[in-house]
Amino acid sequence: MTNPSTLPEPNILIAEAIPPREPADLIVAEPVEKPAPTDVLVAEIVNEWSNLPPAQSWPAKVWRTICFSLSWLFGLVSLIGCLAAMSVVPLLQFATLGYLLEAGGRVTRSGKLRDGFIDLPRFARIGSLVAGTWILLLPIRFLAGLTRDAETIPGNPAVGAWRLGLTVCTVLMVGHILLAWYCGGKLRHFFWPLLAPFQLGQRLLNSGLAAPIMKHILKPWWPSLFNDLFVPLPWTSWFPPAIVWSGLRRGRMYVEARDAVWDFIIGLHLPHYFWLGLRGFIGALLWLVLPTALLAVGTSQNNGGAFLIGYVGAFLLAFVLMYLPFLQAHFAAENRFAAMFAWSEVRRRFRHAPLMFWVSLLATLAFAVPLYLLKIEPPPRPLMWTISLFFIVFIYPARLLTGWTLGYARRRQKPGWFILRQLSRLATIPIVLLFVLIVFLTQYTSWNGVAGLFEQHAFMVPVPFLGR
Structure with missing residues (x-):
């Protein structure tokens, strides 16, 4: 299995606005074994686009910066399109999830959001x-x-x-x-x-x-x-x-x-992303299957015992939601399956950045809510991948923000204020309970009914039609 520490660092600041002199590379991006540093100024990276002399005048620098920005945006759009297309293909769905996990894991390790945009020049070529x-x-x-x-x-x-x-x-x-x-x-x-x-x-x-x-x-x-x-x-x-x-x-x-x-x-590292996504999917499923099953049982029966079981499942699901986004980021950063269950580590990191943890959890759950609206009526199968575009657009930023928060907490030496920690914990409760209520109600609006409760697209495969 490939360790992410051995993978090339994301080289997101290299665009190809000015062509290289060598014609031999058919569609090969910059060599993955020689990544350029990502902590230098954009103006310095622009000068490395080709073998031409660095730009000296400000009009040339402005022009190259504009070309760099357009190339970067084109690569980002291509990346989202590729992830959306792969998410509707069986098995490649796990590679899509693996890329999102890897993006969050790299941001966790480095603390830089730009490290979450992996291989943009390659996706721009696609x-x-x-x-x-x-x-x-x-x-x-x-x-x-x-x-x-x-x-x-x-x-x-x-x-x-x-x-x-x-x-x-x-x-x-x-x-x-x-x-x-x-x-x-x-x-x-x-x-x-x-x-x-x-x-x-x-x-x-x-x-x-x-x-x-x-x-x-x-x-x-x-x-x-x-x-x-x-x-x-x-x-x-x-x-x-x-x-x-x-x-x-x-x-x-x-x-x-x-x-x-x-x-x-x-150079796309699809086997690595597939293996990472498969393990991330299994880990999330192990966390979610019991609370979701109890919630489904409580809604499918009309007796008092089933009603109580549904309440237990709802509270268990709320507990899982408080930790699962950060557990997945921790798992991707460590590349160890056991890290998916190190909830005590997440609790310890929460003490160092309580407010950021609250903001990240709020963004993750808030970005997931609009996606349930897309599950009300199934579109024609040829248009399924267009819906996946919205899922990638909403889930990708949440992964990056979660990874940045966990990385920030890992680098802090002192815990946050005691009052701030307690307030953040209290503010988390209404967020997760409201999200659980929304998930509970989606069984009456989703085309998959009760089975839609298990389609937690914010944590598992980012598609709205896992059961189709």
Whole structure:
């Protein structure tokens, strides 16, 4: 089993707004065995995006920062989409839960929220592959629709021309998509014909008649901007035909592509996330199964004994809810299954940050409440993954906040004020009791009825349809 301490640290501050010089990496992100530090300024990381000289002028720094921010946001959106898509696939659901646990565990160990955004450049590459391919397939779909319309007209002489145009368009687009995949699958590889005029214009500006004029006018007035503007990018960093030609000259196109794809897939650490998620699911189930079962029995029978059993289950569930979010963060940070049941450790850490524990518990339960509204009516199966998007968006921040709180408490040496600890404990009681009441009522609104009580998506698999 892989220990998370041996995994690469999350390298969330590296974006690829400016392409690297080496064309050989097909879709490989930064090497996982050489993670960049995550405790340096964004401006310093921006300068490491490529082999180009660091930006010297403020317009270039602003531009690279904007590119970095957009790339980071694109990676985050791609990450949420990938987790939502995996959450609807059997077995991969545990990998989704494992990623969320790993994110909270890393934040617990380091105390930095940014460490919870793991492998964003890799997910950004997946997002660019999906988005670029989908956009380039739109013309084929459009022509296919026109061809079908032409075929509905009996004796239409233009049917042959439409079919020929559809065939030519399909061949060209598929070839263009495969070319972009080989070059790395970045968005600039899919839309390089649109970028070519700008890149060629820059080269003409660097080597044409405008170069001496700019050198004598711009360089004396603003030398740093001149140095940033007149740095031509290599052809193999953005021009797919040049990348393919470079691969042909090396004679290792297939081997390099195969190794790059394999390294990229291995770098996602799916087995580790699956194993972590499976154990996290089992641990949460062991905590929740008895209180939830007692609550379900109390609601399914109409006698006094069952009513009493339901009350016992409700209070047991409230007790579990006070500890389970932090137990899962502790388990992910330690990567030991026994840590899932170290509730005394959580109690001890609570004394060092009582107010933050209360805020984290409130956020975790509050973010889980709106998700029960999505379980009132089951959507069509093809749209199930769209609902999972909301589950990831609500649960992910709660995991990060819980991990940050536990990490903050682990680093504090002195306990909090006695009065603050007691007030935080008292304030926790109405929160968990209200959440238990909401969970109790969901059996009358969820499409799974009483079985929906066991779908604790805030602590187990983040999907609203575990029983479907």
